[in-house]
Amino acid sequence: MEKIRIGFVGCGQFCRAFVPLFSAHPAVEYVAVCDKFRERAENFYERFGCDEIFDSFDEMIASDRINAVAIFTQRDLHGTMAIAALKAGKHVYSAVPMALKVDEILEIVRLVKETGLTYSMGETGIYRPASIFCRKKYAAGEIGNLVYAEAQYNHDMSRLYHVFQYTEGDAWRKMAGLPPLFYPTHSTSMVLSATKAHALRVAAFGYEEKQDTDIFGEGKNYWDNPFSNTSMLLKMSDGSVVRISENRRIAWHTPETYITGFHGDKASYECSLMQHSFIKKDDKSVIYEDVSDLLNPIELTKHKGEENFLSEAVKGTWGGTEAPIQAVSRLPEEFAPLHTGHAGTHKFMVDDFCQAVVSGYLSPTNAWQAARYNLPGLIGHESAMRGGVCLAVPDAGDPPAHIPVLSEDRTENPDNYSRFRKKE
Ligand SMILES: NC(=O)c1ccc[n+]([C@@H]2O[C@H](COP(=O)([O-])OP(=O)(O)OC[C@H]3O[C@@H](n4cnc5c(N)ncnc54)[C@H](O)[C@@H]3O)[C@@H](O)[C@H]2O)c1
CATH class of the missing domain: 3.30.360.10 (Dihydrodipicolinate Reductase; domain 2)
Known part of the structure; x- marks a missing residue:
């Protein structure tokens, strides 16, 4: 089972509610933070006991110490950041919205299909x-x-x-x-x-x-x-x-x-x-x-x-x-x-x-x-x-039929799933 080593970008008002949750999840073993206002990242690092502070988003996605990013920046940045993270081989959790441009949305779907990485939009x-x-x-x-x-x-x-x-x-x-x-x-x-x-x-x-x-x-x-x-x-x-x-x-x-x-x-x-x-x-x-x-x-x-x-x-x-x-x-x-x-x-x-x-x-x-x-x-x-x-309205199509979607009440056994992660 691949453990999650996640880097948060955007240590602002909404992200505050999520660092403790991701940190507590049994699948997560490493939590890094970064913000363009370094003092915000330092505050999260101290307050939530994080493992590392990165100076910038680019430095964070270039690091092999993380395999996933959580995007909590302002809404106009989600699309470009998700694309950059997927290109760097990272799984992506993104606050809503997905992106503000049609091209960016279609590119995220294309990259997820190509790489087999996880993309999940945090939709309440x-x-x-x-x-x-x-x-x-x-x-x-x-x-x-x-x-x-x-x-x-x-x-x-x-x-x-x-x-x-x-x-x-x-x-x-x-x-x-x-x-x-x-x-x-x-x-x-x-x-x-x-x-x-x-x-x-x-x-x-x-x-x-x-x-x-x-x-x-x-x-x-x-x-x-x-x-x-x-x-x-x-x-x-x-x-x-x-x-x-x-x-x-x-x-x-x-x-x-x-x-x-x-x-x-x-x-x-x-x-x-x-x-x-x-x-x-x-x-x-x-x-x-x-x-x-x-x-x-x-x-x-x-x-x-x-x-x-x-x-x-x-x-x-x-x-x-x-x-x-x-x-x-x-x-x-x-x-x-x-x-x-x-x-x-x-x-x-x-x-x-x-x-x-x-x-x-x-x-x-x-x-x-x-x-x-x-x-x-x-x-x-x-x-x-x-x-x-x-x-x-354009459509990016259905998800690949060979990869199941997690069920609502989780009746499956997650340990059996890893065979489904494959590149197309
Ligand atoms: N119900 C919901 O789903 C819900 C509710 C609230 C907010 N949100 C979403 O969460 C996101 C964040 O909202 P917020 O209120 O926390 O905003 P915020 O302004 O408080 O936080 C954004 C943070 O991102 C940082 N940032 C911006 N560019 C950066 C960069 N290049 N590198 C590193 N850090 C950078 C900013 O410095 C700031 O600290 C928004 O996109 C919003 O749409 C969703």
């Missing part, structure tokens, strides 16, 4: 409870053919602009004005991970920001992007229609990433705030099932029925724990005392990458799948900029 969306629920029901055939689904990432950034200031300093607005559809994976993944279908065509419309006009608009950001909120409609390869909304400037807090509707010809899932409903058709009627307690965080459910339940729930007051549907038992026991985040998803993403490297299986968020979560947004933004014109 697929381990959100609603995503797990719809995926399992779909796989079991209970949904039938997917007809229509809608998911959104309602993430009001106006309270969070300080996160950009941390690294960008006075130029933070240039980065904060990222087109919302360049970061579509939290919502696309929630639906597409169930059906594994890919987008054929996209039409999108954007909302031109009326308040933060110093961030959104021509010349205001690196992309001349005027939209703070954008929605796209996708025609999928399985015949379904999917609506995705990426809202960054609305009066909303929680839930932030969620599926509102997942409708098949046999059954439907719907969510409104903390109410999760599953409705099945039978010969004569429809059957209602309230699945809220399965999907809501355990801590939140304890407060159900209290007078202030909804007013506290929409503030995210009880959102920090896992939900019963999340297969916590599959995780390494070393993770148990450690902090998780984003609705209990962090531990699953780290475990996916580590299990994929040691087993040779594909991570659920492998390069092919990640491409399908990212590409519709890049083309969708172009559609919105052109007034909603319907455009074709």
Whole structure:
């Protein structure tokens, strides 16, 4: 079994939550860090007991002391860094998004295919409870053919602009004005991970920001992007229609990433705030099932029925724990005392990458799948900029059929997987 020797690039705000998890995973034996602000890497080195500090990303990927990198730099750097790391023979874990350019995404897929290395995108969306629920029901055939689904990432950034200031300093607005559809994976993944279908065509419309006009608009950001909120409609390869909304400037807090509707010809899932409903058709009627307690965080459910339940729930007051549907038992026991985040998803993403490297299986968020979560947004933004014109979405194809994908609840024995790692 190949042990993982991982180098983190980007010791910023998000990475903080991941170094302890990777360090604790039984498949990881060496942890290095690097940041363009050396004091940030030094802080991580001391705080998390890392093994080495590298002066630069280039030096790190040239080193044979590591065999994997975890990319936690700002979003416009992921594509070039993943490509460089794969070319240097390293497995790649990357924070979302995969890349901001179509060419870079296709190149990452090509390199993963050529080298047989692991690529895993750290996508929180697929381990959100609603995503797990719809995926399992779909796989079991209970949904039938997917007809229509809608998911959104309602993430009001106006309270969070300080996160950009941390690294960008006075130029933070240039980065904060990222087109919302360049970061579509939290919502696309929630639906597409169930059906594994890919987008054929996209039409999108954007909302031109009326308040933060110093961030959104021509010349205001690196992309001349005027939209703070954008929605796209996708025609999928399985015949379904999917609506995705990426809202960054609305009066909303929680839930932030969620599926509102997942409708098949046999059954439907719907969510409104903390109410999760599953409705099945039978010969004569429809059957209602309230699945809220399965999907809501355990801590939140304890407060159900209290007078202030909804007013506290929409503030995210009880959102920090896992939900019963999340297969916590599959995780390494070393993770148990450690902090998780984003609705209990962090531990699953780290475990996916580590299990994929040691087993040779594909991570659920492998390069092919990640491409399908990212590409519709890049083309969708172009559609919105052109007034909603319907455009074709490129596809990088299916993952190689001879390499299995790690299963949801890990019923396999990872020690048997190594034969699958082979170069094509
Ligand atoms: N839910 C999620 O999945 C989620 C949540 C938050 C952030 N993110 C992603 O995580 C990434 C990091 O976000 P963040 O808030 O931690 O940003 P951040 O600005 O706090 O951290 C980025 C770090 O990368 C470093 N860096 C930049 N270029 C570098 C280089 N060439 N070499 C070495 N270090 C370099 C910066 O100095 C900084 O410390 C973003 O891409 C974001 O999209 C994902």
